[in-house]
Amino acid sequence: MEYTKKEMDNYNLYFVKTKKFKTIHVSFNFSRERTKEEEVYRSILFKILLNGTSDYPNLDELCRKRMSIYNPSVRMGSEVTGLDRIIYLDTVFVNEKYTEKGMNKASIEFALSHLYNPLAEDGSFDEKTFEIAKHNYIETMKRIKDDPDRYSKERIWEEMDIYPNGEFGINECIMFAESLSSKDLYEYYQTLFTENSMDIFVVGDASEEEFMDIIDGAIKGDFKKRHRDRYISRKANELKVVTETSDTKQSKLAIGLRYESLTDFERKYVSLVYNNILGGGWTSKLNRVVREKNSLCYYVYATRRIPFGVSFVFAGIDAFNYDKTVGLIKKQMKDMENSISDEELQRVKDVYYNALISIGDSQYSILNSVMGMVFGDADSISDRRKNMEKVTIDDVKNIAKKVKMEAIYLLEGGLSDEKENL
């Protein structure tokens, strides 16, 4: 996907011009090196910024304003891309060609008002707003365990010890949040504009000149242009097995795999093929053997988080089938070193090629693709296809030898004889 880049004074502005959509997507991205405390800061901050501004301090007033300008969506979130964390504010709105003149500017200014006009005074956020947001965050963290799927995913992430600069577990997040004051958070908020780089993306049928004027007139901050440290790579630790019990009927199995010493080509392409032949989709080795042949589960799949050099395997099983399931997963991983068919390889490649073709069908995919090139080292779409064509069965077998099982986490259910209260 073609894009243009405008180097502004202290931020970068990227345009992907396309007439295929009636909506326009604008994404503001702050990035800097990740810290473990940031997870807590940002979660509470988003709640404060999105639920009131100094112009519209109450949620209902803010929402009324949004509805009056054709209800643009405004959301904040974050992504960790290896060593960096990106915090984004995204807005999607209907192109004013379909509504009324002035709505493009109004939508962007409305979105940015969440960033620049928070409900705050004298160097801290409004105390009531802060307390509500902090309380909601703490309660959300406390109840992660209520959802066995989510909890097992959090736990395997913790057990894999992903980040070199450390990570808060669930309880540490809660303790840190409890210690935070409104002033602390406001100080962190100010660093968004002084310690981050800023990259802004516009996807849609937008005039570069018009949008550059609107955005440059609204963006304020002492942003830094900086080198990005992108990927985490290390040797696998010795395998550890962790079991916790739960009152659920089903057990959740989560397995962490680490890729060791990958080349750039392996990281970008071969690892994707490896992950998907092993556990991506219906015809994957794991699905065919664990689900279809042995009826051990409803789902089993592998998912790759390559900025961290890891993949995870997830399955919902009966606890008494734990040994059999883990044995079969290990056997399929071993098979990846020796037995991969042309058909398996081609299937993964075809899905990948189709995904490349489909990128242009959604603004979100376009944005992700361009961000992969800007924030990571993703190749252009045409090079991605050419490079994927080069991946051979031997490449996949070789990478299979570099994949190590590092952690197994079991949330063990089925222990209670008590009948389901239904």
Place this chain on the structure above:
Amino acid sequence: MKKKTYKTIDLDVYEETLDCGLQVFICPMDRHDVLAKMTTHYGSGIISFKPHLKDKFTEIPLGTAHFLEHKMFAKEDGSDIMSIFQMNGASSNAYTSNHVTSYYFESPNKFLENLKALLDLVTKPYYTDENVEKEMGIIDQEIKAGFDNPYEAIYHTTMLNVFKTLPYRYPVAGYTDSIKDITPTVLYDCYNTFYHPSNMSLTITGNVNPKETIKFIKEYYDNLDYSNRPNIEIKKYDEPDEVYKKEETIYKEVTNNIIENGYKVSFKNIDIDLPKAFAYISIYLNIKFGGISKFNKDVYEDKNILGPISFWKDLYDDYLFIDFSTEVIEVKDIFERIYNNLNDKEFSMEDFDLFYKNALKEIVMMSDSVGQMNSLIDYQIRMFGKVLYDYYDIYKGLNYKECVQFINSLDFSNNTRTIVTKK
């Protein structure tokens, strides 16, 4: 083929009903992907009916429609339809709801090959004792995961307590015990009755040539014999207006209390068109519980309530079901607050008018996505029996006074209250 146009968003839809009865809707869009979805108007809400070519009504095990969905992928020649989709680089899946079962694929190429696979998927059943038995373990795991999740478990209980006789009250996937009674004969009875093309619709959106596509579909069905249309007879239920059970508490290892409040509203005697009625209900619920409401603001500021009150609605035969749910530290008066807010039918014309702009935004946004356009058409066929090409005009034609009158005619008193709390 009849060509229709979605007003406001300038998208055409080509409609045709084939001789076999299949309804086809094709919406070309300037995209690479094409999404084709085949829907049979048979879901978990049908458990008693007269099977095609049989004289007597039969009662089938709970979870059969969902089980059938799984087993449609098994074929006599050993071919694996999911593998065909995947070998073609397509994404595909299937789902069963209370009302329908749908199968779909999405891909930017090999459209006709994938379409053939989709048609094979729904026209070639193959059920044996062995392949039915094999599926039991897989579906049992799916059921267990559902009941383990407190957010799903509370929904199952709420539905059980809203309806007394309508089978919508049961979980779509059934229970571990009920699926044990499913046999190939049961599956064939359901298939032969509900998978006839006259009970199905095919919706295709995206990079598609309508003329070539309809020709392909016609030729496919011309080679199959669907002359003997089933006369579908489904058991009627005498469902009371009252909810079956007013409250229930279930116990699980949860941190806080999860609450769900289901309202059963009779739609038997409404005197306006269903699309309009649904639009008024949507607006009303959003004014009273959505972002612009004082209620939502108060909830956000109340530390006892741990998130917004989620709400949604659907139609189950003659009843509108409105569902509210959230999490609370203590249950206190949360149910009363929802009840009082729903039944305080005052709202301003100023708030009402905000929704004209929102409706335009929604339809325009949907028209940007192959998936959302497909879902919109498929949903409208299921809900209203036709595609609402004048969807935005319907909104523009709404008026405040009629909305007030309509809302005042509805009885929002019948409700069931469910709590999940610590053991």
